[in-house]
Amino acid sequence: MRVIALTKRILRQIVRDKRTMGLLIVAPIFVLTMLHFVFGNEEYTPEIGFVKVPEIIVQQMDVGDDAKITTYDNEKTAKEDLAARKIDGYLVFEGNNPAVVLEGSDPSVSGATMKWLQNALPSVSKNDNEQLMSIEYLHGSSEMGMFRLFRAGSCRIFRLFLRVFNCRSIVLTGTYNGHVRKIAR
Amino acid sequence: MQKIEECISINHVSKSFGKQQVLEDINLKIFEGEIFGLLGPSGAGKTTLVKQLTGLDLPTSGEVYLFQKKMPTLKLINSIGYMAQSDALYEDLTAKENLQFFSELYGLKGKDQTRRITEVMDLVQLSDDLTKLVSNYSGGMKRRLSLAIAMLHEPKILILDEPTVGIDPVLRQSIWEAFDLLKQSGITIIVTTHVMDEAEKCDRLGMIRDGRLIAIGTTRELKEQTNSKTIEEAFLVYGGA
Known part of the structure; x- marks a missing residue:
């Protein structure tokens, strides 16, 4: 009996209290929306x-619209473009062995990038005995863990705020890290 | 004069918080159907004494008996109505919702509940403000609502800690008339106050100062003993001596 009375009273109080209602309903929606912007899977092309990819393989590959392909004659220019962030990675053939260099x-x-390459190169994913x-x-490694991931995430939060407050004209000149250059761009 | 039943007896009650002695060897008997006033300046220990009576607090030494039962006991909780010095109301609920909550705590339901709510609200003249939020109440209205809540479950003993603070004289008058009515129906009322003229309306008075009971008696007795015209003078005589 007393428990019912207490419950009724507390529920009534919560309904009357605008701040609690705000924190209970509006705040989570707001936070989740922000998280969606930061960590959401936006389609990335x-x-x-x-570089020196044999013609026969290019023909076999299912290029489609999911990636933008640039063809290079030598690896040096590809590497320069990679460093300048014009491309995200390149596929190079040393003899018969494919190699991938990622930014x-x-x-x-x-x-x-890796996902697209694995889908596009049929032999890589289908044949087990294939090397x-x-x-x-170029930067980082495949062991880039959660820390770097979150750094990338927080970087995106930063970008989001830049966008929100329309201050993209801020020029960040630091070049110690790829992230910063990316923001400045 | 008919024999009056003793309803509260306080035997050698002392209370101290750490080194500070708040109550010192208090002996007091309160009889059924009387209005007993506890008079004393602020910090005298009125509230502390009242808390021993309600069982909200335990005395360091000594005993308190209510209806011959040693306090604190859960059995007697429903026969005490206690109104604390500071209002314990839910400000974001309406007066009615507050009353409903407290009456449900006392186990009042349905028709009984509605009847009691109308009765007590009529008594404190708040019937028109039943559906207002308590946060929109004035200080005096909150006091009256607290009083109404204390009286909800028709307790045999009503303990009121400074009930008329912040209440205007006209309303104070009507509240005292209500006390007289309650008294006639056999309810014992214990009132603490530091307003001297209010003390004159009590049947008997206990004067407290610095944790000691300096005088007990009817208002007339106290005045006669000290050859003074008012309770205030009597208090000064007892306290200053």
């Missing part, structure tokens, strides 16, 4: 360079 500072970009592609990174 990787920009991939092909690697944003794990989600690296992931999207695996060697993967190199």
Whole structure:
């Protein structure tokens, strides 16, 4: 009996209290929306360079619209473009062995690039006895863990705020890290 | 004069908080159907004494008996109505919702509940403000609502800690008339106050100062003993001596 009376009273109080209602309902919606913007899977189109990829393989590959392909004649220019962030990674053939070089500072970009390459290269994923592609990174490594991931995330939060407050004209000149350059761009 | 039943007896009650002695060897008997006033300046220990009576607090030494039962006991809780010095009301609920909550705590339901709520609210003249939020109440209205809540479950003993603070003289008058009515129906009322003229309306008075009971008696007795015209003078004589 007393428990029922107490419950009734507390529920009534909660309904009357606008601040509690706000914190209970509006605040989670707001936070989840922000999280969605930060960590949500926006469709990313990787920009991939092909260096000395044999014609026969390019024909076999299912290029589609999911990636932007740039063809290079030599690896040096591809590497320069990679460093300048014009491409996210490039596929290079040393003899018969495919190798991938990724920019690697944003794990989600690296992931999207690798995913596209694995889908596009039929032999890599289907044949077990095939030697695996060697993967190199310009920055970072494949062991880029949660910490870097969250850094990338927080970087995106920062970008979001820049967008929100319309202050993208702020020029960040620091070049110690790929992230910062990305923001400045 | 008919024999009056003793309803509260306080035997050698002392209370101290750490080194500070708040109550010192208090002996007091309160009889059924009387209005007993506890008079004393602020900090004298009125509230502390009242808390021993209600069983809200335990005395350091000594005993309190209510209806020959040693306090504190849960059995007697429903026969005490206690109104604390500070209002314990839910400000974001309406007066009616407050009353409903407290009456449900006392186990009042349905028709009984509605009847009691109308009765007590009529008594404190708040019937028109039943559906207002308590946060919109004035200080005096809150006091009256607290009083109404204390009387909800028709207790045999009504303990009121400074019930008329912040209440205007006209209303104070009507509240005292209500006390007289309650008294005639056999309810014992214990009132603490530091307003001297209010003390004159009590049947008997206990004067407290610095944790000691300096005088007990009817208002007339106290005045006669000290050759003074008012309770205030009598208090000064007892306290200053």
